[in-house]
Amino acid sequence: MAKFVYRAKDWSGKLVRGELEMGSKKEVVESIKGNGLIPLSVEAVASNFFSEINKKIKGRVNLKQVSTFTRQLSTMMTAGLPLTDALALLKNQQSENDGLYQVLEKTLEEVRAGMPLGKSLEKYKNIFGEAYVASISAGEEAGVLDEVLGKLATNLENQNEFQGKVKGAMIYPVIVIVAMIIVVFIMMIFVIPKLTGLYADFGTAKMPAATQALMSVSAFMAKTWYLFPVLIAGGYFAYSVGIKSEKFRLKKDSLLLKIPIVGVLNEKSIMANTCRTFSMLLTAGITLVEALKIVATVSGNEVYKKAYLQIAEKVQKGFSVATSFENTSVFPIIVNQMISTGEATGKLDDVLMRVSDYFSKEAEESVKALTAAIEPAIMIILGIGVGFLVIAVVMPIYNLTSSF
Numbered sequence: 338m339a340k341f342v343y344r345a346k347d348w349s350g351k352l353v354r355g356e357l358e359m360g361s362k363k364e365v366v367e368s369i370k371g372n373g374l375i376p377l378s379v380e381a382v383a384s385n386f387f388s389e390i391n392k393k394i395k396g397r398v399n400l401k402q403v404s405t406f407t408r409q410l411s412t413m414m415t416a417g418l419p420l421t422d423a424l425a426l427l428k429n430q431q432s433e434n435d436g437l438y439q440v441l442e443k444t445l446e447e448v449r450a451g452m453p454l455g456k457s458l459e460k461y462k463n464i465f466g467e468a469y470v471a472s473i474s475a476g477e478e479a480g481v482l483d484e485v486l487g488k489l490a491t492n493l494e495n496q497n498e499f500q501g502k503v504k505g506a507m508i509y510p511v512i513v514i515v516a517m518i519i520v521v522f523i524m525m526i527f528v529i530p531k532l533t534g535l536y537a538d539f540g541t542a543k544m545p546a547a548t549q550a551l552m553s554v555s556a557f558m559a560k561t562w563y564l565f566p567v568l569i570a571g572g573y574f575a576y577s578v579g580i581k582s583e584k585f586r587l588k589k590d591s592l593l594l595k596i597p598i599v600g601v602l603n604e605k606s607i608m609a610n611t612c613r614t615f616s617m618l619l620t621a622g623i624t625l626v627e628a629l630k631i632v633a634t635v636s637g638n639e640v641y642k643k644a645y646l647q648i649a650e651k652v653q654k655g656f657s658v659a660t661s662f663e664n665t666s667v668f669p670i671i672v673n674q675m676i677s678t679g680e681a682t683g684k685l686d687d688v689l690m691r692v693s694d695y696f697s698k699e700a701e702e703s704v705k706a707l708t709a710a711i712e713p714a715i716m717i718i719l720g721i722g723v724g725f726l727v728i729a730v731v732m733p734i735y736n737l738t739s740s741f
Contacts, residue, residue: 340382341365345374356382356433357442368446398436398464400500404493406437411486420482421449440464453477468614468631475621485621492617496610499697503606506704510711517719524726526562529555532730544733551729586639594640598707603638605700608672609693611636611645616689626653640667658685671695 343365345353353374357365362379369376406427413423424445431438440461447457455474462470469489476485533552544552579585594600611632618628626649633645644667651661659677662668672692679688 341379342382343369343379344377345369346377347374352377371446371449398440400493400497402437403465403469404490404497406441407486407493408490411483411490414483414486420454421445424448436464454482467634468618471623471627471631472617472621475618475623479622488617488620492613495613495697499606499609499700502701503704506708510708510715513715517715517722521722522558522562522565525555525558530559545729545736547725547729548733551726583639587643590639594638598703598710602700602703602707604669605696605703607636607638607641608669609696609700611641612672612689612696613693616686616693619686619689625658644668 341357341362343355343357345355347353357368362381365379366376369379409427410423413426414420418426424441428438428441428445431441444454444457444461448454453474455470455477458465458470458473472485472489473482476482529551533555580589593603596603614635615628615632618631619625623631629645629649629652633642633649636642636645644665647665648658648661651664652658658680659673662676663673675688675692676685679685682688
């Protein structure tokens with residue numbers, strides 16, 4: 338879409354100026370008229386590299402924004418406010434440069450023209466997610482959009498809260514590890530080579546083994562430092578190419594699930610997310626097979642995506658949900674048991690939500706365990722590293738003073 342600047346007049350003859358981001362001048366004119374204004378001129382704004390980068394940054398919509406928007410829209414509609422009025426109010430609360438403002442502006446225009454909300458949001462699946470859009474469409478068809486919005490808001494709030502806890506727990510270890518890497522590079526490339534000159538008179542044979550090892554590593558890094566950014570860039574490029582391959586993604590995700598502690602946390606997070614989404618879709622009235630296909634896309638893991646698609650295929654052929662889950666040999670036993678119970682009692686959506694709550698709590702415990710394991714490990718590595726540096730740097734000086 339391109340950016341256009343326009344001039345228009347309102348009903349009193351007052352001049353109005355503004356900017357709109359749309360596909361063509363015709364769409365801009367229609368939008369201006371739809372807002373009760375008389376268009377005078379519409380001109381396209383030339384974009385450059387920096388403006389495009391700026392637009393992409395400002396145009397991002399994060400999970401918290403979507404969560405807040407959904408909760409506010411749910412509250413307004415539950416209170417009896419018409420959908421178009423609620424969307425207009427929420428649009429006006431956003432900054433004009435904000436990504437959500439641009440989404441709501443286009444959505445409001447289409448809803449006013451008679452398009453269902455779910456249909457309008459289909460073009461923004463990259464922002465809201467396929468499960469979100471499908472639930473909105475199902476809620477509109479069933480006439481329970483306000484209820485569906487409330488459940489979506491709760492789902493997003495829980496997801497946002499969990500992500501916040503994970504990020505909060507991991508931020509300290511990540512900062513320390515990054516700082517350690519930077520300090521090691523500075524020491525090896527800039528500091529140690531200067532100390533090496535002081536030890537030149539000793540002769541390599543007279544220096545302690547730790548000092549010789551440190552000097553060798555430092556000399557290698559000082560000579561080949563330019564290879565490190567090249568290797569990082571090359572690795573990133575190789576990963577970017579490989580991630581497009583389904584086989585590569587499957588191997589990567591399978592490996593992630595096998596890493597101690599991290600793999601368990603990953604599995605529990607996936608279970609919490611997929612079971613909650615599955616429950617929400619069924620509650621919204623989406624068919625079992627369609628819900629399973631959507632859950633496969635939101636799993637975020639190729640192993641579970643493949644499993645959910647296999648289940649959807651078997652259910653479509655007439656197999657029971659419980660049997661289909663068991664045959665994949667991917668899901669934890671408790672999931673298979675609970676789904677069997679839910680299917681037998683006819684309360685699969687309720688049971689899935691309970692399974693989601695269970696794994697959410699388990700995932701939080703795993704985050705705490707991971708943090709508890711990382712922090713002492715970092716301290717031990719720091720202690721060993723500092724001890725090695727002290728021995729390698731101080732020992733030659735000690736040997737020199739001892740010889741007098």
